[in-house]
Amino acid sequence: MTSTAARPEATTDPSSGKTFDSLDPRDGSVIATHPVHGPDEVGAVVERARRAAQWWADLGFDGRRERLGAWRKLLIERTDELAELVSRETGKPLDDSRLEVVLVIDHLHWAGKHAKAALGRKRFEAGALMVNHKATIEYRPLGVIGVLGPWNYPVFTPMGSIGYALAAGNAVVFKPSELTPTVGKWLVDSFAEVLHRTDGYGEGLFGLVTGEGETGAALCRAGVDKVAFTGSTATAKKVMATCAETLTPILVECGGKDALLVDHDADLDDAAAAAVWGAMSNAGQTCIGVERVYVVDSVAEEFLDKVAQRAAKLRPGGDLRSVYGPITMPSQLDVISGQIDDALSKGGWAVLGGRESVRAPYVDPVVLADVPEDSTAVTEETFGPTVVINRVRDIDEAVERANASKYGLGGSVFAKKRGYEIARKLRVGMVSVNGVIAFAAMPSLPFGGVGDSGFGRIHGRDGLREFTRALAVSERRFKSLNVMTFDRPGWVVKLLSVLAGVIYRRNR
CATH class of the missing domain: 3.40.605.10 (Aldehyde Dehydrogenase; Chain A, domain 1)
Structure with missing residues (x-):
């Protein structure tokens, strides 16, 4: 259907003459060449x-x-x-x-x-x-x-x-x-x-x-x-x-440093599957990906085994059999390596993988455990297929540790009885209960964070x-008591004062 609204004139897009190439991160091949727009060109587009x-x-x-x-x-x-x-x-x-x-x-x-x-x-x-x-x-x-x-x-x-x-x-x-x-x-x-x-x-x-x-x-x-x-x-x-x-x-x-919390009554198979997918999908390059897991100590060993078994089956690469691809931004490889080294040097241990897992441009799955909370692997965003799993005495300690981060984007909770109650305690913008990243797929739910994860939705x-x-409009429907004029009678404000006392004394 053609609009009857007035249309602006179409004009050509100016170009500064400078260009840059877009590359396939798997092999470095050139996909396309694009112009570099300077201030004048940007201003024209706006x-x-x-x-x-x-x-x-x-x-x-x-x-x-x-x-x-x-x-x-x-x-x-x-x-x-x-x-x-x-x-x-x-x-x-x-x-x-x-x-x-x-x-x-x-x-x-x-x-x-x-x-x-x-x-x-x-x-x-x-x-x-x-x-x-x-x-x-x-x-x-x-x-x-x-x-x-x-x-x-x-x-x-x-x-x-x-x-x-x-x-x-x-x-x-x-x-x-x-x-x-x-x-x-x-x-x-x-x-x-x-x-x-x-x-x-x-x-x-x-x-x-x-x-x-x-x-x-x-x-x-x-x-x-x-x-x-x-x-x-x-x-x-x-x-x-x-x-x-x-x-x-x-x-x-x-970005975020999203945490997944596992209570003592959680379905551990579901929780392990969520932790692995949340941490490893898209090579971990997800702002709402799972980077930290806090699991109640009574189920920690079993949970660690399930995560390690699942993660060990994953293979990155550039072919159809690969479950995730390369690290798109090459500089991120140093960040990933540095965090793994920091976690291990401070007393954490590798349940799966380690420093050798980083083989540019790919990174194999890395699962770290019992990593001190002051390690960069816990405090800074990784953006790689790694996850830190730390034990806690109970779910309240899990909430406390999760909220200690400067980030506050999303989170996940696995619990059969107290899921929503736990979710409400997290200092984040979105939470999935007995799931992971589900909120992002729901158009009706607002998406955004707090703290270093940003603001707005x-x-x-x-x-x-x-x-x-927001445009607020008041329209006078009929002439009545009008206090917004110098022509008001002297009794008008007194009457309004009496009415306010009568109306609002009885209304709570």
């Missing part, structure tokens, strides 16, 4: 998005839902094409890439379907003393959202901001990681294709800028109305400082509202 934003907002919830639905159908039709590209740029197995795309399809559907209910105009009580007024709240789009995406889940993670920002009525300018720019370009091109089909126009609304940190900084300074960032805590602080120059608000989703109604401003 300006085009600004012109497109009003057209998109004027389509209304139903018009946007229709177009996001068409994009969702395109993603369904081309899942294998996009998944293959994700696998090439990240090195992850094809099925893992397919799962990432499928989750995006579900989230995109939810955002389009629920945006009107979450953001549309609603009437609220005006209060007993303002009964002659009508009170309403609606959530208006901010305008242009800048999204700085990560490389570990180059479709699922940024789309948690992109899809919800679009559903809320904003234009988006996306700067994908320099490690996965081709995936970012695919997403932008596919949405433009959908808009060309429906409206005869596709440029500008969802724009792309590529490059490294300088390009990201340029986007923060380019006049966007909000920045959504996913990445390390250290980089988040730099992004926040840049955004502070222009008081640009920011949503920050950083994507997904769910909170995620939609993250990209809007």
Whole structure:
């Protein structure tokens, strides 16, 4: 269907002339070459998005839902094409890439379907003393959202901001990681294709800028109305400082050191399976991956055996038989090695693997136990297929240790009786009870952390509202007692004082 809303003019995308290559981390082969966008180029892309934003907002919830639905159908039709590209740029197995795309399809559907209910105009009580007024709240789009995406889940993670920002009525300018720019370009091109089909126009609304940190900084300074960032805590602080120059608000989703807690009555087979998958899938390169396990001492030995048996069967690699791929960012190999060394030197022991497990670009599964809580293997994010399993006297000590981290992203609890009770005690944004990472796959649940894991939320109604401003409106329905004027009679305020005493003495 062609929109009757006014469309901005399409313009060409300028380029600085500088380029960089996207590489397959499995063999170093070149996948594609992309431009390095400087401040002028970034500013031009943001300006085009600004012109497109009003057209998109004027389509209304139903018009946007229709177009996001068409994009969702395109993603369904081309899942294998996009998944293959994700696998090439990240090195992850094809099925893992397919799962990432499928989750995006579900989230995109939810955002389009629920945006009107979450953001549309609603009437609220005006209060007993303002009964002659009508009170309403609606959530208006901010305008242009800048999204700085990560490389570990180059479709699922940024789309948690992109899809919800679009559903809320904003234009988006996306700067994908320099490690996965081709995936970012695919997403932008596919949405433009959908808009060309429906409206005869596709440029500008969802724009792309590529490059490294300088390009990201340029986007923060380019006049966007909000920045959504996913990445390390250290980089988040730099992004926040840049955004502070222009008081640009920011949503920050950083890393974690997520803990899995195992109570004495837990199903140990389920808990062990969850610990291994949560720690090792995607080569451990998951912000909400399991990096620490606290298991009650009475079941610790049995649990350790089950984890070791499962993890020992896993093999990384770049072929179809591999369960996870390489470490995408080469510098992370030194971090993984350093944490293993620190854990062992401080008295921990290797249940499975060890320093020899790091063989670039792959890392075999590593299970460490009884590691001191001051080891970097416990305190710092690893982003590799390793897990630390420590014994505790009871579940209360497990909660205490889990909460001692400076991070607070997600967590997992395995317990038959007290699961929800334990979950409520964790200082995190999300918890899976008798499961792992399940909350991320549920579009209705908000996603985000506390502490060094960041602030703000994507997904769910909170995620939609993250990209809007609340607009509160009062409308006078009829002339009555009006205190907001110099013309009020002297008795009006006295009467209101009496009414307040009568009404609120009896109301609790």
